[in-house]
Amino acid sequence: MSSPSSHVGPVVGVVGAGQLARMMQQAAIPLGLELRVLANSPDESAAKVIVDTRLGDYRDLSVLREFAAGCDAVTFDHEHVPTEHIKAMAAEGLQVHPGADALVHAQDKAEMRRRLTEIGVPCPAWRTVETAADVAEFAAQNGWPVVLKAVRGGYDGRGVWVCDDEDEAATVVATGVPLLAEAFVPFERELAVLVARSPHGQGVSYPVVETVQENGICVEVLAPAPGLDAEVAAQAQRIALKIADELGVTGLLAVEMFETRSGGARSESASSEAATNTAGLVVNELAMRPHNSGHWTIEGARTSQFEQHLRAVLDLPLGSPSMAAPYVVMANLLGGDDPDIFKRYEHVMAHDPGVKVHFYGKEVRKGRKIGHVTALGADLDDVRARARHAAVYLTTGEYT
Amino acid sequence: MSSPSSHVGPVVGVVGAGQLARMMQQAAIPLGLELRVLANSPDESAAKVIVDTRLGDYRDLSVLREFAAGCDAVTFDHEHVPTEHIKAMAAEGLQVHPGADALVHAQDKAEMRRRLTEIGVPCPAWRTVETAADVAEFAAQNGWPVVLKAVRGGYDGRGVWVCDDEDEAATVVATGVPLLAEAFVPFERELAVLVARSPHGQGVSYPVVETVQENGICVEVLAPAPGLDAEVAAQAQRIALKIADELGVTGLLAVEMFETRSGGARSESASSEAATNTAGLVVNELAMRPHNSGHWTIEGARTSQFEQHLRAVLDLPLGSPSMAAPYVVMANLLGGDDPDIFKRYEHVMAHDPGVKVHFYGKEVRKGRKIGHVTALGADLDDVRARARHAAVYLTTGEYT
Numbered sequence: 001m002s003s004p005s006s007h008v009g010p011v012v013g014v015v016g017a018g019q020l021a022r023m024m025q026q027a028a029i030p031l032g033l034e035l036r037v038l039a040n041s042p043d044e045s046a047a048k049v050i051v052d053t054r055l056g057d058y059r060d061l062s063v064l065r066e067f068a069a070g071c072d073a074v075t076f077d078h079e080h081v082p083t084e085h086i087k088a089m090a091a092e093g094l095q096v097h098p099g100a101d102a103l104v105h106a107q108d109k110a111e112m113r114r115r116l117t118e119i120g121v122p123c124p125a126w127r128t129v130e131t132a133a134d135v136a137e138f139a140a141q142n143g144w145p146v147v148l149k150a151v152r153g154g155y156d157g158r159g160v161w162v163c164d165d166e167d168e169a170a171t172v173v174a175t176g177v178p179l180l181a182e183a184f185v186p187f188e189r190e191l192a193v194l195v196a197r198s199p200h201g202q203g204v205s206y207p208v209v210e211t212v213q214e215n216g217i218c219v220e221v222l223a224p225a226p227g228l229d230a231e232v233a234a235q236a237q238r239i240a241l242k243i244a245d246e247l248g249v250t251g252l253l254a255v256e257m258f259e260t261r262s263g264g265a266r267s268e269s270a271s272s273e274a275a276t277n278t279a280g281l282v283v284n285e286l287a288m289r290p291h292n293s294g295h296w297t298i299e300g301a302r303t304s305q306f307e308q309h310l311r312a313v314l315d316l317p318l319g320s321p322s323m324a325a326p327y328v329v330m331a332n333l334l335g336g337d338d339p340d341i342f343k344r345y346e347h348v349m350a351h352d353p354g355v356k357v358h359f360y361g362k363e364v365r366k367g368r369k370i371g372h373v374t375a376l377g378a379d380l381d382d383v384r385a386r387a388r389h390a391a392v393y394l395t396t397g398e399y400t
Numbered sequence: 401m402s403s404p405s406s407h408v409g410p411v412v413g414v415v416g417a418g419q420l421a422r423m424m425q426q427a428a429i430p431l432g433l434e435l436r437v438l439a440n441s442p443d444e445s446a447a448k449v450i451v452d453t454r455l456g457d458y459r460d461l462s463v464l465r466e467f468a469a470g471c472d473a474v475t476f477d478h479e480h481v482p483t484e485h486i487k488a489m490a491a492e493g494l495q496v497h498p499g500a501d502a503l504v505h506a507q508d509k510a511e512m513r514r515r516l517t518e519i520g521v522p523c524p525a526w527r528t529v530e531t532a533a534d535v536a537e538f539a540a541q542n543g544w545p546v547v548l549k550a551v552r553g554g555y556d557g558r559g560v561w562v563c564d565d566e567d568e569a570a571t572v573v574a575t576g577v578p579l580l581a582e583a584f585v586p587f588e589r590e591l592a593v594l595v596a597r598s599p600h601g602q603g604v605s606y607p608v609v610e611t612v613q614e615n616g617i618c619v620e621v622l623a624p625a626p627g628l629d630a631e632v633a634a635q636a637q638r639i640a641l642k643i644a645d646e647l648g649v650t651g652l653l654a655v656e657m658f659e660t661r662s663g664g665a666r667s668e669s670a671s672s673e674a675a676t677n678t679a680g681l682v683v684n685e686l687a688m689r690p691h692n693s694g695h696w697t698i699e700g701a702r703t704s705q706f707e708q709h710l711r712a713v714l715d716l717p718l719g720s721p722s723m724a725a726p727y728v729v730m731a732n733l734l735g736g737d738d739p740d741i742f743k744r745y746e747h748v749m750a751h752d753p754g755v756k757v758h759f760y761g762k763e764v765r766k767g768r769k770i771g772h773v774t775a776l777g778a779d780l781d782d783v784r785a786r787a788r789h790a791a792v793y794l795t796t797g798e799y800t
Contacts (some may be wrong), residue, residue, distance in 0.1 A: 008761050009742065026429045029422060029449050030698070031744075032759025049429050051451050204753075298430070302699075302754050317750035324724055340408065342432075350717035353604075354702050359432025361408050371432065389719070 009033050010314055013068050014046070015058050016077025018361035019369070020290045020306075021046035023298070027307035033314075037077075038067045045360045046077065062083045068094050073313040075251055076289055079106050080153075089311035096315040097199065097250035098288045105247050106288040109150045109180045112364045119246045121239055122282050125183040132170035135163065135181055142183040151178040152203060153222075160216060160299075171202050185282050187258035191225050192293035194241035194305060199250045199313045205237040206321040211256070217369075220387070221330040223296045223323065225259075226380055232259070236281055243286065252309045254291030256284040292332065295372050297321075299356050300328030325376035331391035333357075334369040341394055348373075348390045355390045401686035409433050413468050414446070415458050416477025419735040419760035419769070420690045420706075421446035423698070424477075427707035437558035438467045439478075442609065446477065449513045461485045468494050473615030473713045475651055476689055479506050480553075496597065497713040498648035505647050509580045510551045519646045521639055522682050525583040532570035535563065535581055542583040542607050551578040558730075559589045560616060592693035593624050593640035594705060594720075598712045599650045606701060608701055609776040610654070611693050617769075620787070623696045623728040625659075626780055632659070636681055652709045654691035656684040692732065695772050697721075699756050725776035727783045731770035733757075739764040741794055748773075748790045755790045762791040 009032035014021040017039035019151035019375055025046065028035045036052040047053040058081050068074045073095040086100035098106075105112040113126045125142045128151070129135050139146050139265065148169060150159035153392040159177075162184065190213060194206040210225035212219050225233070239254040247253075260280050294305035303311075303319025311318055335340075348357060352375070359371040373394070375386040385400075392400045401546065409432035417439035425446065428435045436452040447453040456463035458481050468474045473495040497508075513526045525542045528551070529535050539546050544688040546570060550559035559577075562584065563569040590613060594606040610625035611618050625633070640655040647653075659687035660680050671759075694705035699740040703711075703719025711718055733741075741764055748757060752775070759771040773794070775786040792800045 008763055025449070026426055029426045030756065030758040032757075032761055034448065034761075048434065049425070049449075050450060051448060053451070053452070185507060197755055217526060299702075311749070316746055318753065319749070320753040324756070346716055349711070349719070353718065353720040356430065356720070357432075358430040359409060361434075363408055 001245060010072040011036055011052075011070060012310060013038070013066070013071035013074040014050075014063070014077055015074065015081055017044035017046035017050070018077045019045045019362070021047055021077040022360060023295075023304075023358075024306045024310060025049050026298070026311055027304055031307065031310060034334065036067070036071060038063070048240050059085075061088055064089060065092070065146075066211060068096075072340070073097055073315075075313045076103075076378045079103065079288065083107065090250065095199075095313070099248065102249045103288055105276040106286045109149050109151055109154075109285075110178075112286055113180065113182075115247065116243065116283060118328045119242065121209065121243060123182075123280055124185050124284075127181055129156040129173070129179050129181045132166050132173050135169035135173070136331045138181045138183075139166075139169075145184045147182040148172045148183050149180045149182065151180050158216070185258045185260060185284075187260050187282070188280075189225075190284070191228070191236060191257045191259050191261050191281070191292070192221070193236045193255045193257065194291060194294040194297075195237070195240045195244050195313045196251065196253070196255050196305075196308045197241075197244040197249050197253065197320050198318060199315045201245075202318050203241050204245055204308070204318045204321050205241055205295065206237045206297060206305070207323060208233045209293055209296070211259055214225045217291050217332070219391075220256040220384075221293050221296050221302055221332075222380070223330075223386065228259075232280055233319075239281060243283075246299060249288055251307055251312045252286060252290055253295070254287040254289075254293055256286070256293070257373040258282045258284055268325065292369075292372075295358070296328045296330040296374055297366045298358070299374050300324050300330075300376050326378045328373045328374065329380075330372050332369055333359075333373060333391055333394055335364040335366050335368040335370050336395040336397075337366065338397065341370070344397055346392050348393055352386055352390060355386055357394070359388065401474070410472040411436055411452075411470060412710060412713060413438070413471035413474040414450075414477055415464070415467070415474065415481055416440075417444035417446035417450070417453065418477045419445045419762070421477040422529055422760060423447055423448050423690065423695075423704075424706045424710060425759075426621055426698070427710055431480040431707065431710060433710060434438075436467070436471060440465070441748065445762055446589075448761045450559045456628075458706055459485075461488055463567050464489060465492070470493075473497055475709065475713045476503075478505065483507065484734070495599075495713070497800070499648065499650060502649045503688055508552055508580075509549050509554075512686055513580065513582075515645065515647065516683060519642065521643060523582075524585050524682055527581055529573070529581045532566050532573050533607045535573070536566045538581045538583075539566075539569075545584045547582040548572045549580045549582065550604050551580050552777050558616070570696055570715040585658045585660060587657050587660050587682070589625075590635060590684070591657045591659050591681070592621070592691070593636045593655045593657065594694040595637070595640045595653050596651065596690060596705075596708045596712045596718050597641075597649050597653065598718060599715045601640050601645075602718050602723050604718045606694065606697060606705070607723060608633045608636045609693055609696070617732070617734070618692050619732050619734075619791075620784075621693050621696050621730040622780070622784065623700055623723065623730075628659075632680055639681060639683065643683075649688055651688060651712045652690055652694070652705060654687040654693055656686070656693070658682045658684055677731035690774075692769075695758070696728045696730040696760070696774055699774050700724050700730075700776050700785075707712075726778045727780045728774065728776040729780075729784045729787040730772050730774045731787040733759075733791055733794055734772060735764040735766050735768040735770050736797075737766065738797065741770070744794050744797055748793055751793075752786055752790060755786055757790065757794070 041046040207224040214222040373390040439447040607624040612620040773790040
C-alpha cells in the first residue's frame with residue numbers, strides 16, 4: 001500500500017454516495033484513509049460527510065476515469081456501474097474492487113445462477129424466460145408459484161414478482177424486462193452470510209445472521225441466527241467463502257440464503273442425499289459491497305463490515321469478524337408519516353441509553369430507509385425488543 | 401432540539417480542528433448531526449473529514465460569531481478560546497458548551513485550585529507565586545520539590561516544572577509566565593475519571609482508568625484501573641461528578657487524579673481523618689472536552705466519549721458509559737524517526753486482527769501524537785501486551 005505524497009494516508013474512491021459510502025467514512029476516519037466519493041448531488045447521504053465529493057455520472061467512462069485518477073483503490077456504493085467501464089478502468093491499471101468479472105454476478109442474476117450452478121452451489125431450479133409460455137413450461141416441471149426476477153437492476157423487493165399462474169406471468173413478461181424464472185422456495189427463514197476476500201486471497205466470514213423481511217424489504221437482522229444448527233452455520237459460511245473464491249470477489253460479499261426444512265426448492269421430492277448435500281440451504285441473492293444484513297457489525301463485531309471492506313479493497317490484512325456481544329439485533333428505520341424524526345430521538349435515547357441510532361442524513365419520506373438502530377446484549381428477546389421499540393417509536397411515535 | 405430546515409439534523413460547531421474534532425465526526429455521522437469546524441488550515445486533522453470547514457482565527461470574536469451563526473450548539477476541540485468571547489456569544493443567545501464560567505477552571509489553574517478548594521475537593525497544597533522568594537516560602541511550609549505550573553496554556557507536560565530548590569524556581573519565574581506553585585504529590589499512580597453532564601443536569605461517569613505517563617505525556621490508558629479498590633473508584637467518580645455539577649460543566653469533564661498511599665500531598669503527616677476524607681485521591685488537572693484518557697471508549701464503551709460529548713452539548717439524553725469488554729487498553733502513537741508509518745500498518749493488522757489502529761491524518765513528526773491503538777479482551781496482561789506491541793511497532797518497527 002503506497003502513501004501518495006499529497007496525502008497522509010491512502011485514498012479510496014467510492015462510486016456512489018448513499019448510506020453505504022457514508023458509513024464507510026465512519027470506518028475510514030480511524031484507518032487514516034481519505035475517501036473520495038462520486039455523487040449525483042451534494043445533498044446525498046455520503047456527500048454530507050466526505051470532503052472530497054465529486055459530482056458526475058457514473059455511467060460516463062470519462063467521468064469515472066477522472067474520478068479514479070490518484071486513488072489507491074476504487075470501490076462502489078452500488079452495483080450499477082457498467083461492467084465494461086470497470087473492465088476499461090482495470091485495463092488502465094486502476095485497482096478496482098470488486099472487479100468486473102466478479103461484479104457481473106451481482107449485476108446479472110442469470111449470470112449468477114449459471115455460475116453458481118456450475119460450481120455446485122445449491123440454487124432453486126431456474127431458467128431464463130422470454131415468454132409466458134416459457135414460464136408455463138418451467139412451472140410444469142417445478143410447480144406454481146414461479147418467481148420472476150428482472151435479470152438486472154432489482155433491489156429491495158423491486159424487480160421480483162411471485163406469479164401464481166400464466167396470466168400473472170404474462171403481465172410481467174409484457175413489461176419487456178429480461179427475466180429469470182426461479183422455483184418458489186418454501187423456506188423456513190432467510191439467512192445471510194457476509195464474507196470478505198482480499199485481492200491476495202485472504203477470506204473471513206462473519207457469523208451467519210437471520211434476516212426478517214416485510215414486503216421484500218429487510219426490517220430486522222438477528223446475529224447470530226438464533227438456534228441455527230452449528231453444522232448448517234458452518235456449511236453456510238463454506239458456501240459463501242467458496243462463492244467469493246470461485247468468483248474472485250474482492251471486498252465484501254453478502255450471500256442471502258433460504259433455510260429450508262430439508263434443502264432445495266423441490267425438497268419434498270429430494271433424495272436424502274441431495275438434502276444432505278445442500279444442508280437445508282438455498283442461495284437466493286448475492287451483493288458485492290457492504291450490505292444491510294451487516295449493519296449490526298458497526299457495534300456488534302470487532303471489525304465493522306465497512307472497515308472490513310476498506311481493508312479488503314486496499315489488500316490490507318482483514319480484521320476480526322468476531323462478535324462483541326452474545327446477541328446483536330439491527331432494525332431498519334423506514335420513513336413514517338411524520339418527517340420530524342428528531343423530536344422522537346430524545347425519547348428513544350432516554351428510554352434506552354445503550355441503543356445505537358444511525359441516521360443516514362436523508363430527508364424522511366414514507367417507506368424510505370433513513371437509518372437503522374442496533375441493540376446488543378446477552379438476552380436475545382430483550383435485545384430484539386429494544387431494537388424494535390426504538391425503530392417503531394422513531395418511525396411512528398407508537399410505544400411498543 | 402430543533403431541526404433547521406436547511407439541514408436534516410442539528411448542526412454542531414466545533415472550534416478547533418485537531419484530532420478531537422476529527423473523532424467527533426466519527427460519532428456525528430451515525431447521530432445524523434452535521435459538524436461545522438473552525439480550522440486554522442485545511443490540512444488540519446478534522447478539516448480533512450468535515451465538509452463544512454471554515455478557516456479563521458478563534459481569537460477573533462467576529463470570526464466566532466460568523467462561525468456560530470446557525471449552529472444548534474457550539475463546542476471546542478481545545479481550551480484556548482478567550483473566556484470573554486464565550487461570554488459574548490452566550491449573551492447573544494448562542495448555545496456554547498461548556499460555558500465560560502465552567503471553562504475558566506480548565507483554562508486557568510489558579511481559578512481551578514481556588515474553586516476546588518472552596519468546594520472541598522482534595523487538592524495538593526497550592527498558592528500563586530510571583531517571585532522565587534514566594535516559592536521558597538511555599539517550600540518552607542510544604543517541602544521541596546515544588547511543582548510550578550503556568551497558570552494558563554500548558555498541556556502534555558509543557559508549562560510544568562518540578563523544582564528542587566530556589567535556584568531552579570528562579571529560572572522558571574524569570575520566564576515571566578504567571579505561575580502556580582503546588583506541593584509535589586508522592587503518588588502511587590495516576591487515575592482519570594471522565595464524566596459527562598448535560599445542560600439540564602444529567603450526569604454519567606465512565607469507569608475510572610489508570611493513565612501511564614512518560615515525560616509528561618500520556619502513553620497508555622488501562623480501563624478500568626487495575627486492582628482499584630471499589631470504594632476508592634466510587635469516591636473518584638463522586639469527586640468528578642461533584643466538580644461537574646458545582647462548576648456547571650456542560651459536555652465532558654476529565655478529572656486527572658493522583659492515587660496516593662493515604663491521600664493528600666502531605667500524607668505522611670495527615671491525620672487519619674483527613675486521609676479518610678480524601679480516600680487516597682488528589683485532583684491534579686481538569687479538561688472540559690473529550691480527553692486522551694477516554695479514547696479507549698470508542699470501541700471499549702457502549703457510548704464513545706465523542707458521542708457522549710455531542711449528546712451532552714445538544715442536551716440530549718446521555719448514553720450508557722458501560723464497558724464493552726472486561727479490559728480495554730489504549731496506547732498512544734507518537735511519531736518516530738521513520739515518517740512512513742503506513743508500511744508498518746499491514747504488519748500490525750496481520751499480527752492482530754482484533755487491534756484497532758486510529759490515525760489522526762497527521763504527518764509523522766518525531767514525538768507528535770499521530771494516533772492511538774486500542775485492544776480489548778478478558779486478560780489484562782494480554783490486552784496490554786497487544787496494545788503496546790502495536791504502538792511500539794508502528795512507531796519504531798521494533799518487535800516487542
